[in-house]
Amino acid sequence: FEDIVHKTKPSKREGFFFKKEINSEERLILKGISGIVFPGELLAILGPSGSGKSTLINALGGKLNDSNITKGTITYNGKPLSKSVKQNLGFVAQHDIFYPHLSVNETLVFSALLRLPNSLSKQEKMLKVKEVIDELDLNHCKDTIIGGPLLRGVSGGERKRVSIGQELLTNPSLLLVDEATTGLDSTIARKLVMNLCELAKGGRTVVMTIHQPSSKLFHMFQKILLLSDGNGMYFGKGDYVLDYFSGIGYSPLVAMNPTDFLLDLANGLLWWHSKPGHIKDKVGLLFYYTQFCGFIPMVQTLFTFPEDRAMIIKERSSCMYYRLSSYFIASNVIDLPVQLFMPTLFITITYWMGGLKANASNFFQTLSVSLLYAMVSQSIGQAISAMLFKNDDIYSCGENVTCLVGNYPTIKHIGLDNQGMSVAVLVAMLVGYRLIAYFALIIRMTHN
Ligand SMILES: Nc1ncnc2c1ncn2[C@@H]1O[C@H](COP(=O)(O)OP(=O)(O)OP(=O)(O)O)[C@@H](O)[C@H]1O
Ligand SMILES: [Mg+2]
Incomplete structure (x- = not known):
């Protein structure tokens, strides 16, 4: 993908009863982002919330709204997005939707029956489901129901793996995963990223966006794209990113998780004349x-x-x-x-x-x-x-x-x-300051 620019169109809404136009301003969301990923590679898109990660991965998956403006070129093996490319592309959205009462196995069988071409026999489709379950390590929970807000089912990590599994059924050569690990604890997140890493090693191209990865995960990313407010701050090898930033004078002062450091840097750029609303x-x-x-x-x-x-x-x-x-x-x-x-x-x-x-x-x-x-x-x-x-x-x-x-x-x-006395004074200060805060709050609220 080269020089991707994405703008939201100024939308005009007219009042229902009044002729009043509400204009929302045009917003520049991606400001010229470029990069390349090869088969066998895992690209992680990192950046603070609102930096444009989901927008970019949606653009790569050809899922952006046409009414907004996207410029730049996205090619797949040198060709533009076409129907045959789409068939080779798996997209896992940030929020996955399932039938809560179906088990993991049933969910995948259902997808397989509907999505795989008719040229395959039913048995071959079932075999595919079994392969995917093995590949994603879902055997222990294949008869557990997926569940939903009111129904206890599989864990968050397993749920995400099921939605990746649905995409893997068609054996896509390009897999895009939005927010791969959001809401998962670091161990499960690591397992999931390891799964994605294995998929990449098998010859696929994997692109994922990720929120707050732990330092252990960081070393699994072959390539990193760091976004800050729609700008690309870094694109290149994961191993080289810290050297790159220390080369231009940014090194962490204390030992810290490299991704925390990168997000701090990306947030730092946000402070450059941050907008009044921020x-x-x-x-x-x-x-x-x-x-x-x-x-x-x-x-x-x-x-x-x-x-x-x-x-x-x-x-x-x-x-x-x-x-x-x-x-x-x-x-x-x-x-x-x-x-x-x-x-x-x-x-x-x-x-x-x-x-x-x-x-x-x-x-x-x-x-x-x-x-x-x-x-x-x-x-x-x-x-x-x-x-x-x-x-x-x-x-x-x-x-x-x-x-x-x-x-x-x-x-x-x-x-x-008088250590007892000191502790008593500290406690008195603790209570005293909170009382002051409380009374100040009361005064403020009554003034409003
Ligand atoms: N259709 C749209 N209309 C207006 N603003 C939009 C639209 N789509 C995205 N945005 C804005 O673009 C910015 C980037 O959004 P995006 O969803 O790509 O962020 P993100 O990096 O994925 O954030 P998060 O980590 O929170 O998921 C946000 O400020 C969002 O409000
Ligand atoms: Mg997002």
């Missing part, structure tokens, strides 16, 4: 602000005092007398610019990039609240850090004199012994 993207961005300004500074400060401790003890015992308060103030003053610089830089760039309200007053409000939040988080980190000086720890409080850390005036004042 509230989820903005909430996501603000969530990262809280992480970046709150959690990270707190964890960074957590180990300051225990790390500095040895140095303080050494310096104070080697006649470099300075008050603990001097150390405390110096450590704060030195760290402050660095700790404020990073969040300022981060917010200044991402605020405008993410398309949040573009006026100075909102920007400075966001920035100042975030910086204040960063400083509060650091203080919490410092408090915990200071408490990590254990009570029975000693420090040298003069030449050849050691004192108990617990007797140090500040620490004594805070009182490390």
Whole structure:
């Protein structure tokens, strides 16, 4: 498929009683997507929700609505979509529909009788069903009913395999599966993808879209197409995708599931001037602000005092007398610019990039609240850090004199012994803040 562009036509609806036209805007859903898959290969289409995965796979299956505009070329062995191509193509939709009272075997027999050509005898059709059941590992549940919302039947993974089985009956050379693993746990998802992998290895071409694959699945994809808001971000070998992104400066900071990383990247592009209606993207961005300004500074400060401790003890015992308060103030003053610089830089760039309200007053409000939040988080980190000086720890409080850390005036004042009291205060804060939230909610709702 080459340079696939898909637009929804502006639809005009007229009011029933009034002559009022409702225009919905033309939307660009796929913005020039290209790729190629060979027999024996499994292509996984990855991307966040709404990025155009289903649209693309529907285009490949020739199932897109004609009233919308699709440009670009899709060829199958070099030829355009024709009746004979369609006969060699299996399409498994996101939502599969079955008769809930039929068993797995009956469902497949039913499909086989209707779909396989009359040139095959009934026995040959039954044999086909048996082959498919073996191939998809469905033997243990072949007499279980499919089930539905009110009727307990086969599991979600088995259900998906039955719908793949229905397509395999005609032995298609191209198999398209939308949302292969959605709603399945990682073990069953893995089994299903392994099934698809085996089918590909048998010489078929398999294309699937997939939501949140686990890292184990990731290594089974020979080819990956990563979509972000209708743009193709990557098309190529699965093994090479992380190298590609690290080559252009994007590597995960911590060890993480490669697909989570890819989806984060794809979502990151969504933040580039995300549309006013995309509230989820903005909430996501603000969530990262809280992480970046709150959690990270707190964890960074957590180990300051225990790390500095040895140095303080050494310096104070080697006649470099300075008050603990001097150390405390110096450590704060030195760290402050660095700790404020990073969040300022981060917010200044991402605020405008993410398309949040573009006026100075909102920007400075966001920035100042975030910086204040960063400083509060650091203080919490410092408090915990200071408490990590254990009570029975000693420090040298003069030449050849050691004192108990617990007797140090500040620490004594805070009182490390009253742990029960601390827990009580924490609980009081927990309840207190929730009450404030509740009352604020009441006030807001009555104002509305
Ligand atoms: N016929 C249509 N008219 C208007 N908008 C459409 C139409 N078809 C798709 N869209 C929009 O195109 C975008 C892509 O849809 P698509 O179903 O391809 O996403 P997806 O990547 O499969 O998402 P998900 O992972 O949630 O299934 C969505 O924002 C959707 O609302
Ligand atoms: Mg979809």
